[in-house]
Amino acid sequence: MPDDLILKSAMKNFLDGLTSEVAEDVLQLLLSLMAAVLEFNPGFRKNIAGFNGRYQFKSKDGHITMAALFKDNRLEVVRDKDIPDPDITILFKDGKALMGYLLSPKPDILGSILHQEVSLDGNLNYLYKFAFMSKRLQLMAEGAF
Amino acid sequence: MGTITLTDIRLADQDLNNLPLLKSLRQKSLSAKTEVCIERAHYITTFLRDMAVRDEPMEIRYARAVNHFLSNKIPLFPDDSLLAGTTTSKPFGAPVYPELTGLTIWPELDTMSTREKNPQFISREDTDVLNFDVFPYWMEKNILEATRAREGNPPCMKLFERIVFFIASKAGTISHTVPCYAIALESGLEWLIAEAARHEEELMGKGSLSQDESHQLDFYRGIQIALGGIVAYAARLSAKALELAAQETDPARRKNLAAMASVCAQVPARPARTFREAINGLWILQIAIHAESINMAISPGRLDQILFPWYQRDIADGVLTIQEAMELVGCLWLKLNDNTNLVPETGEELFGGAGTVPAVTLGGINENAEDAVNDLTYIMLRVTELLKTRDPSMNARYHPEINSDRYRDRVAEVIASTKSVPAFYNDIAAIKTLENQGIATKDARDYAIIGCVELSASGRSYDASSSIMLNLVSALELALYNGTRPITGDEQIGPATGTAASFATFEQFWVAFKTQLRWLIGEAVQLNEMMGRTHQGFLPTPLLSALFEGPMENGQDLIFGGARYNSSGATHIGFADTVDSLNAIEKGVFIDRRCTFPELLAAMKRDFEGDAALHAYLVNRAPKYGSEDPIAVKNSHNLLQFLYQTYQGYTNYRGGRYRPAYWTMTNHAGQGKLSGALPNGRKAYRIFASGITPVSQAASELAPCLNAVGGINPLHIPGGEAFNLKYSAIKDKDDLQKFSQAIESYFRTGGLHIQFNIMSYEMLIDAKAHPENYPELLVRVSGYSAYFKDLNDAMKDEIITRTAYDLKTGRSVPFPVQQTGMLPST
Incomplete structure (x- = not known):
């Protein structure tokens, strides 16, 4: 499949996932989309030039454990495994809460704290960078970028 | 001693119609849209990453970075102001400080320009610079992460990051101070640079240096480099003004640009010779401080005192008119509004609507205990009355035994006219409070306000007054x-101090509460100390230090304790709700026995659903702070005393004591939204009362309320307090006189501070529903002023529900029945 079709398909899957009931899949869709865009889009790849970052994502109920490893201008997604020495661990109530935290156009920050939806352990700047890239992807998928 | 030569202290013949420049600049300022300014972030980052000599001491490296920025800073002339210089490269800019909390906007770079609440515009090009160039450099190096890395992600930091226990402000700011501008204006920066060079030469003459002396040497070199940056910026302003003057066809504009070129060629490098030079020199210094320290509450101080010698001389020489002086003061007021904080979405919810709170202090007494009120005091009051802008944060000092009734009445009139500013301070209480903190009497008499309400010995005391918000x-x-x-x-956060069922007496619960509070304060102080040490390693402040009394003599930067006095401020959220909850427990559970302690907690868990009788008792019968009920008085005084003694037991990393304070910005609204129901009958997730103000609608009688708050021992509040009082209206001269006299009696009772909103429930409710009809409605929040339309909804509700008193009856005005759902107890 040509590169742009792969990207379009991944973006459509991601956008569909954002509105689907199966919110747990959205993190996987986001990371898959991010890996694909980093592979095929040099402009977006500039975001991780020289960047090493280790992200651990875990749901509080223990059903989801994923990791994102940025190294050598690539993203490696690790499923169902704890990684050693993450720069930041993001613990979330469910996939929907995580996506709300990362991508909502008007995030309910107080609500998120009140319902203990997301908690963080580690260097917050890594989360900020990841959230920027996620938001940019969302805007790209929506055709706003 | 103050000199009054004005025939009319109200300056009633001066208004915006005969001050057209101010009228036009004000309109421009009020309609300006915020733009993110990356100029400083770009130059500081580029220098430290690509140009700094790695083995140079940090004092010198950072001073060079500051110099690099100031030497390249755009000389912008965005309007017809009489003053040269802008805080940022935008007409109304939000500068980025990546070494502090600048990176928190990273996730929002693509959306902040169009967000619903208080958008801040950033271009695609500037987004790319921050995303690719600036922010990556600081990922491991900003204050929070550098502290985390050095201290191993300690529990106190994790507690801070829960947001709901305390805020450690040093991650985002120290600033919050009153520099000493007078010396730089009188002697010029070239003299200060020469002083630093003289100290450097003296040390060099010693031959071998101790480690301390070596640090001193670096400090003196750093001062020379950093101040050199200011001189370079002023020179660029001068050159640009000259260039623009040459191109200008409008004679008035050409004349103004030429005058600014001449002014900037003189100040702040050399002594100011005229009022205009003094005021523009001071403004350039204020800008320059922001090259080094974030734009949070860098407070110019007692401007009617600092600038008076130049004003008096120019008036005597016939080279300045009162109208010209008003124009220059007005231009300064509007310039102080030319920047705002960079605020991410979360910040909007917790702190929304705040300006940068540069506090100006007027009136009071001088170092010799003489009346300091002068013509310039009244000019500044009139300019404040006419402009009605969010910043500067205006504060009026008043000594009941030395200042005149005429002055007090005039300040009261300005408050009535603006409906909110200035805030009022009692010199007797404030000076006594500072003396009790070890400040020499003459320095205490020269106090000025930092930011919201914090007391400071101007230019001598480095107070970091916003270190902790607990x-x-x-x-x-x-x-x-x-x-x-x-x-x-269920997570065990604090020590196990017993379940509700285990407390047989109120005293036992009080001990448990003190144990939790002492533990929490310990955590907050520990983190503040850790971050303070990170500041010492990363962010020296030679520029600000040069504009203080102490560092030059001691050879020590402010952040190492170089000022003559030092302290750290810790302010508190939810004071009145906490006191009223203690009152309710003591009276309801242990005296009247209306319910058991576990039954009270069960009712709170149900948010009082099905507990109407108990809830009504807690709201209407339990003692309230703001009344003269002995239980309420005892609990409020005990809590203040406990906090005072606990904090004063700590010495900070600069050798100063911790000072408890009671101002809350908008945190009482945000934190209230995160807290369950309370024993005082406040329902879950409702706002808390502000500052040291009684709970909304809890104190129905004005006189007992003033007695209760005025009766607090000010010595226990060395960091300052925000007491917010609302009157529904000041309708006539009789009301105005009552208003002024009520202030007098509050201060005679011993009250330290008071600030007002003169507005009815109905008007505020309408302003919330129809913000377009109230674009310039200015309100006092909890220390600072804000445009009502800019506040978040929770904060608007808090201001609406504050008890409004009728001046004629001295009783609270009934809250509109159809809006009672807005009250914290409903």
Whole structure:
């Protein structure tokens, strides 16, 4: 499949996932989309030039454990495994809460704290960078970028 | 001693119609849209990353970075102001400080320009610079992460990051201070640079240097480099003004640009010779401080005192008219509004609507205990009355035994006219409070206000007055739930101090509460100390230090304790709700026995659903802070005393003491939204009362309320307090006189501070519903002023529901029945 079709398909899957009931899949869709865009889009790849970052994502109920490893201008997604020495661990109530935290156009920050939806352990700047890239992807998928 | 030569202290013949320049600049300022300014972030980052010599001491490296920025800073002339210089490269800019909390906007770079609440515009090009160039450099190096890395992610930092216990402000700011501008204006920066060079030469003459002397040497070199940056910026302003003057066809504009070119060629490098030079020199210094320190509450101080010698001389020489002086003061007021904070979405919810709170202080007494009120005091009051802008944060000092009634009445009139500013301070209480902190009497008499309401010995005391913001309700909940909080679930946060059922007396619960509070304060202080040490390693402040008394003599930067006096401020959220909850427990559970302690907690858990009788008792019958009920008086005084003694037991990393304070910005609204129901009958997730103000609608009689707050020992509040009082209207001269006299009697009782909103419930409710009809409505929040339309909804509700008193009857005005759902107890 040509590169742009792969990207379009991944973006459509991601956008569909954002509105689907199966919110747990959205993190996987986001990371898959991010890996694909980093592979095929040099402009977006500039975001991780020289960047090493280790992200651990875990749901509080223990059903989801994923990791994102940025190294050598690539993203490696690790499923169902704890990684050693993450720069930041993001613990979330469910996939929907995580996506709300990362991508909502008007995030309910107080609500998120009140319902203990997301908690963080580690260097917050890594989360900020990841959230920027996620938001940019969302805007790209929506055709706003 | 103050000199009054004005025939009319109200300056009633001066208004915006005969001050057209101010009228036009004000309109421009009020309609300006915020733009993110990356100029400083770009130059500082580029220098430290690509140009700095790695083995140079940090004092010198950072001074060079500051110099690099100031030497390249755009000389912008965005309007017809009489003053040259802008804080940022935009007409109304939000500068980025990546070494502090600048990176928190990273996730929002693509959306902040169009967000619903208070958007801040950033271009695609500037987004790319921050995303690719600036922010990556600081990922491991900003204050928070550098502290985390060095201290191993300590528990106190994790507690801070829960947001609901305390806020450690040093991650985002120290600033919050009153520099000493007078010396730089009188002697010029070239003299200060020469002083630093003289100290450097003296040290060099010693031959071998100790480690301390070596640090001193670096410090003196740093001062010369950093101040050199200011001189370079002023020179660029001068050159640009000359260039623009040459191109200008409008004669008035050409004349103004030529005058600014001449002014900037003189100040702040050399002594100011005229009022215009003094005021523009001061403004350039204020800009320059922001090259080094974030734009949070860098407060110019007693401007009617500092600038008076030049004003007096120019008036005597016939080279300045009162109208020209008003124009220059007005231009300064509007320039102080030319920047705002960079605020991410979360910040909007917790702190929304705040300006940068550069506090100006007027009136009071001088170092010799003489009346300091002068013509310039009244000019500044009139300019404040005419412009009605959010910044500067205006404060009026008043000594009941030395200042005149005429002055007090005039300040009261300005408050009535603006409906909110200035705030009022009692010199007797404030000076005594500072003396009790070890400040020499003559320095205490020269106090000025920092930011919201904090007291400072101007230009001599480095107070870091916003170091900690601690949520008192969180400690109360930890005591109620044996070291846990409803919002953090079953997790054991504080020490186990017993379940509700285990407390046989109120005194036992009081001990448990103090244990939780002492523990929480310990955590907050520990983190503040850690971050203070990070500041010492990363962010020296040679530029600000040069504009203080102490560092030049001691050879020590402010952040190492170089100022003559030092302290750290810790302010508290939820004071009145906590006191009223203690009152309700003592009276309801242990005296009247209306319910058992576990029954009270069960009712709170149900948010009082099905507990109407108990709830009505708690709201209407339990003693309230703001009344003269002995239980309420005892609990409020005990809590203040405990906090005072606990904080004063700590010495900070600069050798100063911790000072408790009671101002809350908008945190009482945000933190209230995160807290469950309380024993005082406040329902879950409702706002807390502000500052040291009684709970909304809890104190129905004005006189007992003033007595209760005025009766607090000010010595226990060395960091300052915000007491917000609302009057529904000041309708006539009789009302105005009553208003002024009520202030007098409050101060005679011993009250330290008071500030007002003169507005009715109905008007505020209408302003919330129709913000377009109230674009310039200015309100006092909890220390600072804000445009009502810019506040978040929770904060608007808090201001609406504050008890409004009728001046004629001295009783509270009934809250509109159809809006009672807005009240914290409903």
